Amino acid sequence: MKKQLAVLLTAAMVTSMGLSAVSVSAEDATASDGEAAESVAEPEWEYEEATITLMIDTDMTDAGLLAVCDLAKEKLGITVEVEYRVGGTDGDNLVKTRLASGDMTDICAYNSGALLSALNPSEYFADLSDDEWIASRLDATYASTVTVNDALYGVPACASQAGAVMYNKDIYEEYGLEVPTTWDEFLENCQVLQDAGETAVIGSFADSWTTQVVFLGDNANLMALDPDFATNLTNGEDTYAGNEYALASFQKCVDLNPYYNSDYLATSYDDACDMIYNGDGAHWICLTQALSNIYELYGDNSSIGVFAIPATEGDTYLTTWMPTSLYLNKNSENYDAALRFMEFYISDEALDCYTETILPDGPYCINGYELPDNAYPAVAEDMQAYFDSGMTGLAMEFLTDIKGSNCMQITQEAGSGQTTAEEAAAKYDSDCLLQAQQLGYEWAQ
Secondary structure (H helix, E strand, C coil): CCEECCCCCCCCCCCCCCCCCCCCCHHHHCCHHHCCCCCCCCCCCCCCCEEEEEEEECCCCCHHHHHHHHHHHHHHCEEEEEEEECCHHHHHHHHHHHHHHCCCCCEEEECCCHHHHCCCHHHHECCCCCCHHHHHHECHHHHHHCEECCEECEEECCCCEEEEEEEEHHHHHHHCCCCCCEHHHHHHHHHHHHHCCCCCECCCCCCHHHHHHHHHCCHHHHHHHCCCHHHHHHCCCCCCCCCHHHHHHHHHHHHCHHHECCCCCCCCHHHHHHHHHHCCCCEEEEECCHHHHHHHHHCCCCCEEEEECCECCCCCCEEEECCCEEEEECCCCCHHHHHHHHHHHCCHHHHHHHHHHCCCCCCCCECCCEECCCCCHHHHHHHHHHHHHCCEEECHHHCCCCCCCCHHHHHHHHHCCCCCHHHHHHHHHHHHHHHHHHCCCCCCC
């Protein structure tokens, strides 16, 4: 049987301030007592030929989206012409330029969360709040990341994912280890493995972005202990170095150094995929998108489990990254056809088509949608347990637009033992101050 995808994400949302925050309350962001939104009948998909344009960035895996585009042409008569833009800062600037010039495609794929707010979406994107089908389909916490000033703008373009610990289940079974629920228990497992001659933790520092995940993936634990931290950080009223729970996230980077593989500085993301699958390392802390990379390499990833980065104290929460979203150009000449496509895109039929092409690395953020029978065990079993129990929270980038540009360099230094947690936190706070100044925030020096 398929497993019910009950995406019940618990998140502390920041108060709207300038360009920084998604304007929805924590009460609105979580369905009460785990209840799904009221069901709305699926629209009757009319066939009317039309051509629309859609812009995505080259960093987005497009196979699932293209499969849905082909299905939309068959079922709805809509031909989708996909335009690709570069990723990163250059791509971000291109989106802003195209929006300002009135030269945007009918639909644009872009970030959810704080970065959406910075685009001034009310000027460029259609408010979908009154579309009962779309509003009813979206998980409440996902919807909060595409809602600005009570206007709903987006639908998920793909599945969400998490920053978590991937572990080799065969190694755990061999040594009789249990999934840890605290950071101390995790380090104890690492010590048992190291004493037995195993690589306890895979470090993939050759791709420095992966070093951030230990720090960033601890955010749900931080926010559970201090729900006001994101707001206070945005307002310049708190810092990582000055907050014991935030500092703990950097301490975890430092704690892992003794347990890495000897060649961790030269080990790449692709190398790590091989190592965790083949049992050449017991743990790897990374984004769960790696599950698909491993599946593509080996046709199987059933030996890989996932658990949340354990909390230093209190309950452990899984930190989730919301998916890229699709936004409707409010000035589109093909508005009705583009809206029909977006409605169809989140239907069960379209999602089934998507999952036949690409299996999810996390939930789809669609109320009532069922994971396919062949979903990765790490998603359907391990991650699903956090979603079902509401033990999840958002990554910081969905709660504020304050993120130091040198984050990966700072976490790489901490993880390689070059700096202490206190030094890393102080460096990151200085980095965040520069970012805040660039964004126009009036922080005290």
